[in-house]
Amino acid sequence: MLPNATLTGVDPAENTGYTGVMTPPDASTAARPASVAARFLFLSGRLCLDFVHTGGAAERRVFEEWHTPGDLADWLAASPLRVTGITVSTTDLRAAQALREAIWHTAQACLRRERLPTAQIERINRLAQAPDLAPQLDGATQRSVWHPARSLSAALSTVARDAIALFASEQAHSMRQCANPQCLLLFVDASRPGKRRWCSMDRCGNRAKVTTYRRQRAQGRATGPQAE
Ligand SMILES: [Zn+2]
Numbered sequence: 726m727l728p729n730a731t732l733t734g735v736d737p738a739e740n741t742g743y744t745g746v747m748t749p750p751d752a753s754t755a756a757r758p759a760s761v762a763a764r765f766l767f768l769s770g771r772l773c774l775d776f777v778h779t780g781g782a783a784e785r786r787v788f789e790e791w792h793t794p795g796d797l798a799d800w801l802a803a804s805p806l807r808v809t810g811i812t813v814s815t816t817d818l819r820a821a822q823a824l825r826e827a828i829w830h831t832a833q834a835c836l837r838r839e840r841l842p843t844a845q846i847e848r849i850n851r852l853a854q855a856p857d858l859a860p861q862l863d864g865a866t867q868r869s870v871w872h873p874a875r876s877l878s879a880a881l882s883t884v885a886r887d888a889i890a891l892f893a894s895e896q897a898h899s900m901r902q903c904a905n906p907q908c909l910l911l912f913v914d915a916s917r918p919g920k921r922r923w924c925s926m927d928r929c930g931n932r933a934k935v936t937t938y939r940r941q942r943a944q945g946r947a948t949g950p951q952a953e
Pocket of ligand 1: 903904905908909910923924925928929
């Protein structure tokens with residue numbers, strides 16, 4: 726993950742949409758304000774991975790976006806869930822952060838082809854047992870909206886269920902971490918050759934190309950013009 730200040734110019738072509746359990750956005754909040762959306766990263770194409778990309782412990786601490794319960798509420802509203810009206814407490818924030826760690830460590834075990842961590846799996850499974858966000862059909866607009874009885878527990882259940890769907894699927898084997906060691910973003914490689922390296926070309930791919938180009942030019946200057 727890179728600091729948010731570097732997030733401008735995200736390539737829409739790389740953001741290919743959600744591939745997992747897609748839940749319908751609340752029609753009343755479907756248009757998220759650009760100022761809110763720009764605070765957060767929604768690049769992975771997967772709800773549970775975008776959830777992870779909000780920060781974390783250890784080397785991910787510098788990327789923390791959830792400093793207050795209000796930050797988490799803002800993320801839920803800006804996320805593809807587009808769920809608003811949830812009151813978040815400090816305890817709720819800690820629960821969300823714990824789920825984030827559980828998904829991160831499970832993803833890391835997947836990437837390393839290791840046995841999935843039991844305690845983290847139990848945490849994901851426990852949260853998924855709660856009822857998730859319930860979609861309702863709005864007769865007036867013929868759109869899908871969330872049931873008014875929404876809660877953080879339901880939102881976390883939705884995220885946990887998306888994580889279970891991902892880790893239990895073939896897509897778990899296509900999950901990658903961005904090749905930029907400073908980035909740490911995860912994504913599911915849906916490319917046909919299966920050789921995608923970057924979270925997105927604009928964020929990390931083009932930056933690496935420029936670095937390689939500059940290095941090659943510098944080497945060319947150092948060795949002088951080549952005889953033909
Ligand atoms: Zn990256």
